[in-house]
Amino acid sequence: MVAQSTITDKYQTTIPVAVRRALNLKPRQRVSYELRPDGSAVLRSQPGLEDLFGSLKTKRPFVSIAAEKAAARAAMARAAAPEGHA
Numbered sequence: 222m223v224a225q226s227t228i229t230d231k232y233q234t235t236i237p238v239a240v241r242r243a244l245n246l247k248p249r250q251r252v253s254y255e256l257r258p259d260g261s262a263v264l265r266s267q268p269g270l271e272d273l274f275g276s277l278k279t280k281r282p283f284v285s286i287a288a289e290k291a292a293a294r295a296a297m298a299r300a301a302a303p304e305g306h307a
Contacts, residue, residue, distance in 0.1 A: 222239060224239050224240050250267065
């Protein structure tokens with residue numbers, strides 16, 4: 222497959238639809254370029270945080286964002302309460 226795009230005066234370009242689909246690119250996703258000695262370049266997609274979720278194994282159980290927020294609210298309430306009234 223050969224796909225082309227034009228570089229603007231600001232050195233920006235639009236990645237062609239066929240390439241976006243082949244690499245499964247999403248808006249605001251980062252890409253990397255590997256420059257080769259022959260003058261060519263390889264474009265690779267970089268995984269987003271949501272793509273990396275679950276890729277690391279831990280001995281500690283996962284705590285949900287809701288649980289973290291609840292714990293933070295409880296800690297703030299304890300800190301704000303007058304001493305002995307918590």
